[in-house]
Amino acid sequence: MGDLTSTGQQAQAVTGSAWRLNKPIHSERHVRVICIGAGASGLLFAYKMQKHFSNYNLTIYEKNLEVSGTWYENKYPGCGCDVPSHAYTWSFEPTQNWSAVYSGSKEIFSYFDTFANKYGLKRFVKARHQVTGAFWNHEKGGYDVTIRDLETGQDIHDYCDILINAGGVLNNWRWPAIPGLDKYKGTLLHTANWDENVQLEGKHVGLIGNGSSGIQVLPTIQPHVRQVTTFIREPTWVTPVQGLEQHVYSPEERRDFAEKPGALLKYRKEVESGMNSQFAIFLKGTQTNNDTHDYMMGKMKEKLNNEFLEEKLIPEWHVGCRRLTPGVGYLESLGKENVKVVYGEINEVTEKGCLCDDGKEYPVDVLICATGFDTTFKPRFPLIAPDGRNLQEVWKEEPKSYLGLAAPGFPNYLIFLGPNCPIGNGPVLSAIESQADYMMKLIDRYQTENLATFSPKLDAVDDFIAYKDEFMKKTVWADQCRSWYKNSPEGPITALWPGSTLHYIEAMLDVRMQDWDVSYNGNRFAWLGNGYSQTEVDPSADWAFYIREEDDGQPLSKAGQRKLLNKSGTTKSSTTYNIAGNL
Structure with a gap:
């Protein structure tokens, strides 16, 4: 357990204990929270705080002009999500408005923007404000945060008890590390910083990259440009998993979603269940992986x-x-007459185009870099711990988190989509919801149980990383491919969870406080207060709520809770799991 060491913290602890001793058990102290980013995760965090808490202050600092994060930023031709639309909504917030199985970025932006407006979440957001640093305040036991007002250029200062990083993984774009990029005299574009004023019609366009962005760009621009030279340096598997091919919803389908009771819910469950059934694709030697390979x-x-x-x-x-x-x-598109595929490395960019390892120069009018993002998981600003360490440096070589949401030694700091979370294991928004719920449980403890600080124990993180590394050996991610899931083809897998999304959801149901270093404001039992319950100060409550005619309580075992939660026995699955661990 951590200790309160400074005079300021000790004085604060005494004051905190005195306040609690005059209040009923579990009284809610005021808590100040700063959230970085108003993308999907930040908006969900605001929704959960607003729904479940009182006596708090929440400020979300967002660098963009609007909410929705990457779905506001990315506007390149063909930009969309590679997750089926009806699986890319919050579990509790469906919409019948998706146009197709895979929707474009404008539709996705509209979904999250509508979500923010519906629940009044923009009142928490300060747009065009970018966090530039967070520094532990020993006196107050929280973070002093510096923010740049991007409209005025001025720095402002704020403070929080708890800091939430919802900055996301795929929105810190970067140019490719190719010599001579600054020499190019044509029009240079990056997919994540798209200039919508650039006209491509009739131009010879060069396209670097065959990741998700490049795969979306090529078929969108190919019919409209004079020629495309696409530069590809490595192979990749490209095709949807069977059953989730692109499909534009018919007027009849959308009408059923809107008007037929249960139709949309049934369809959403089918899509989600289909995605959850695919985890075996990522395990070497399974029948699912072999069949998918052949398909x-x-x-x-x-x-x-x-x-x-x-x-x-x-x-x-x-x-x-x-x-x-x-x-x-x-x-x-790769086989169209106006598309030329150049396979290999680009040695340098010249004034005219790309000089490749085949010794040829390929001149182009416009050069599009579909070369991705900085996915190192390091914070994009200095984050300074009580002992003076900067998380940017700590995570420079390999980011090591606790269950994808916290870092040892950095108290009261929580992360959405941190290292080794299920960002590629299945439905990602479901995983974000699990992270948000976990954060709410920690914040509730902080607010009602006299906690001063909380951070994961180093040995817990070390054990988690050891488990993760051993598990990953049997996955396809361990193959020597170049992927943003890891920092090199041979390196440790830093982006993905060691299991399925459903596995992550179950793992996150309970807060294992034994894995956390916790310090308290004075006596740890000060939360017991003045001897009165919260029930006794609520005249509208039932003061004998535990007296019943039968035992209708919730299950007390994990197995019982799980069966209640997942409605065990209500559906018939086509996939079974045997005791040997084979699907």
């Missing part, structure tokens, strides 16, 4: 219909080592 191999060959492209673009490593991408129309 994708056949589909890629069918769509490419070109022996050279088949040889270069179909990987030798397992399906799923890199993120699976739907690739609607991408493979077909």
Whole structure:
């Protein structure tokens, strides 16, 4: 357990204990929270705080002009989500308005913007404000936060008891590390910083990258440009998993979603269950992985219909080592007359275009870099712990978190989509909801149980990383592919959870306080207060609520709670799991 060491903290502890001793048990002290980012995670955090808490102050600092994070920023041609639309909503907030199985970025922005407006979440948001540093305040036991007002250029200062980082993973874009990029005299674009004023019609366009962004861009621009030269340096699996191909919803389908009772819920559950059934794809040697490999191999060959492209673009490593991408129309575009595929490395960018390792220079009018983001998980600002360490430096070589949401030695600091969370294991928004709920439980303890600080124990994080590294050996992610899931083909897997999304949801149901270093404001039992319960100060409450005619209480075992939660016995699954651990 941590100690309160400074005079200021000791004085604060005495004051805190005195306040609690005059209040009923579990009295809620005021808590100040700062959240960084108003993307999907930040908006959900605000929704949960507003729904479940009182006596708090929440400020969300957002660098953009609008909410929705990456879905506000990314506006390149063909930009969309590679997760089916009806699985890319909050579990409690469906919409019948999606136009297709895979929706574009404008539709997704509209979903989160509508969510923010519906629940009044924008009142918490300060747009065009970027956090530039967070420093532990020993006197107050929280963080002094510096923020740059991007409109005025001035720095402002704030303080919080608890700091939430909802800055996201895929929104800190970067140029490719290719020499000479600054020499190029044509129009240079990055997919994540798109200039909508640039006209591509009639131009010879160069496209660097065949990740998710490049796969979306090519088929969108190909019919409208004079020529595309696409530069590809490595193979990748491109095709949707069977059953989740792109499909535009018909007027009849959308009408059923809107008007037929239970139709939308049934469809959403089918999509979500389908995604949750695919985790075995990522485990080497499973029938699901083998079948998916054969299916994708056949589909890629069918769509490419070109022996050279088949040889270069179909990987030798397992399906799923890199993120699976739907690739609607991408493979077909590679065979169009106005598309040239250059396979290999770009040695340098010249004034005219790209000089490749085949010794040829490829001039282009416009050069599009679909080269992704900084996915190192380091904070984008100095985050200074009580002992003076900066998390940017601590996580420089390998980020090590507790269950994807906290760092040892950095108290009262929580992260959405941190290292080794299920960002590629299944439905990601479901995982974000689990993280938000976990955070709410910690904040509740902080507010009602006299906690001063909380941070995961180092040995707990070390044990988690050891478990994770051992588990990953049997996954396809361990293959030697180049992926943002890890910092090198041979490096440790830092982005993904060691299990399925459903596995993560169950793991996050309980807060294991034995894994946390906790310090208190004075006597740890000061939360017991003045001897009165909260029931006795509520004249509208039932003062004998525990007297019943039968035992109708909630299950007390994990097994019983789980069966109640997942409605065990109400559906018939097509997939079974045996005691040997094979699907």
